[in-house]
Amino acid sequence: MSSDNADHSSAVEFETFASHRAMVGAIEVRRALPQRSHRTIGAWCFADHMGPASVTEERGLDIGPHPHTGLATLTWLIEGEAVHRDSLGSEQLIRPGQLNLMSAGYGVAHAEEPTGAYRGTLEGIQLWIAQPEHTRHGARAFEHHGELPHLMIGTSEATVLVGEMLGEASPVRHDTALLGLDLDLRGVAELPLDPTFEYGVIVLRGAVSVGGSLVEPGTLAYFAPGADEWRLETRDPARVIVLGGEPWLEGITMWWNFVARNRDELTAAYFAWVERDERYGTVASPLAAIDAPVPFWLHSERAPL
Numbered sequence: 001m002s003s004d005n006a007d008h009s010s011a012v013e014f015e016t017f018a019s020h021r022a023m024v025g026a027i028e029v030r031r032a033l034p035q036r037s038h039r040t041i042g043a044w045c046f047a048d049h050m051g052p053a054s055v056t057e058e059r060g061l062d063i064g065p066h067p068h069t070g071l072a073t074l075t076w077l078i079e080g081e082a083v084h085r086d087s088l089g090s091e092q093l094i095r096p097g098q099l100n101l102m103s104a105g106y107g108v109a110h111a112e113e114p115t116g117a118y119r120g121t122l123e124g125i126q127l128w129i130a131q132p133e134h135t136r137h138g139a140r141a142f143e144h145h146g147e148l149p150h151l152m153i154g155t156s157e158a159t160v161l162v163g164e165m166l167g168e169a170s171p172v173r174h175d176t177a178l179l180g181l182d183l184d185l186r187g188v189a190e191l192p193l194d195p196t197f198e199y200g201v202i203v204l205r206g207a208v209s210v211g212g213s214l215v216e217p218g219t220l221a222y223f224a225p226g227a228d229e230w231r232l233e234t235r236d237p238a239r240v241i242v243l244g245g246e247p248w249l250e251g252i253t254m255w256w257n258f259v260a261r262n263r264d265e266l267t268a269a270y271f272a273w274v275e276r277d278e279r280y281g282t283v284a285s286p287l288a289a290i291d292a293p294v295p296f297w298l299h300s301e302r303a304p305l
């Protein structure tokens with residue numbers, strides 16, 4: 001076999017997708033996932049780059065109690081503070097460098113609140129991880145990690161959010177093979193890859209060159225399985241989230257805050273929230289609970305409650 005193409009980076013092929021702008025609480029987000037043609041990257045099924053936004057003690061990331069099913073939410077801040085509260089009774093302040101992971105299983109409810117004390121810039125990413133069949137009907141759970149493994153990749157510092165990189169393994173729960181990496185990119189980083197994984201790159205700050213193409217905030221770069229290394233390069237410091245995983249084969253249906261396999265499951269999840277059923281539990285939040293929109297497929301069948 002010819003080895004004249006030793007520079008893998010020049011052969012890297014990827015697609016880019018524009019993120020969609022949306023409001024979450026009082027914060028503008030860039031929604032990198034889902035994309036119409038790439039609904040998932042491994043089990044990663046939702047990615048909101050939040051901010052940077054100015055928040056006050058009482059206003060900012062304020063999202064009242066709402067339900068989830070079939071997914072885990074992962075919150076990672078690079079600036080600012082927020083409070084997580086859920087129907088397990090968890091109340092957790094989160095700061096940069098710390099990670100919150102809430103697994104919904106069959107059902108959970110949570111709220112995201114201002115801290116009552118922090119004023120300044122808020123920026124971070126909220127990710128959803130689809131749960132596989134063997135955990136998606138299971139118990140709700142919450143974990144907070146005050147510290148995660150760090151490593152140097154060349155001159156860049158990486159934090160392993162989920163999974164493993166160069167022998168450093170994150171303690172964060174994952175139900176399928178997955179990678180989540182925060183990279184404080186300085187200069188050039190040669191990133192070793194699992195060729196069985198597909199990958200996505202979300203640039204939070206700065207501009208990153210991948211195989212000669214520039215990726216900036218507001219763009220998702222998607223890489224199909226097959227590569228064993230990429231070369232990421234930046235002139236000025238950049239902050240990058242790398243998501244990877246084995247392509248998701250179970251099928252997935254998402255609507256509002258629910259991840260399921262078919263519309264009947266979504267309908268059941270919807271009515272359980274409308275009826276404030278035990279399925280999600282209750283959240284002791286000062287914020288008002290969020291009402292679900294009526295699913296479009298029910299409009300013609302039955303009147304909203």
Ligand code: MN
Pocket residue numbers: 066068073110257
């Ligand atoms: Mn949520």
